[in-house]
Amino acid sequence: MEKDKILERWAEYIHKLFDDNRKHDHNVMKRNFAGRPIMKDEVRAAIRKMKAGKATGPDGVAVEMMEALKEYGVEKLTPFLNEIYDTGEIPTDISRSVFIAHPKKPGATECELHRTISLMSHVTKILLRVVMIRIRNKIKPEIADEQYGFLEGKGTTNAIYTLGTLIQRAIEVQKDVYLCVIVYT
Structure with a gap:
């Protein structure tokens, strides 16, 4: 029950919980392509999609602050995000996270x-x-209509509903249903 021992145990637990066993290469690769810069409309849309009332990170900047700044905030934030996007270097004060533990019981x-x-x-x-929105727009044409997951309106609940409807219809018309599920892990 000593404070030092408790903190040490939490650090060990968090490390184990979030360790991914991949080779860690801390050298950030610089962008070597001439992609389009982040546009003000993209920043504006991203701010609009953020949920209000969420706790801030270590930098203390809340989404409500950026919303309150309106166009001035977008004007200042866009070049900053482009600098990160172009160099691949994320400033320490916005790359840190604070872990908080809430008891389940x-x-x-x-x-x-x-x-x-x-x-x-x-x-x-x-x-x-x-x-993420840029990546989704790139991969959307590559995903077949039959593939479920990772897209809006194409989640596993949609697949389960579709499968249930198909099986119900097959029972009604007295037909066999053959099912093959491939899980990529």
């Missing part, structure tokens, strides 16, 4: 009986949202 003392959340910079979330 009152009086929990074991690390495993806590939910761990990470508070990260909203500026980083905006950059990630812009990049």
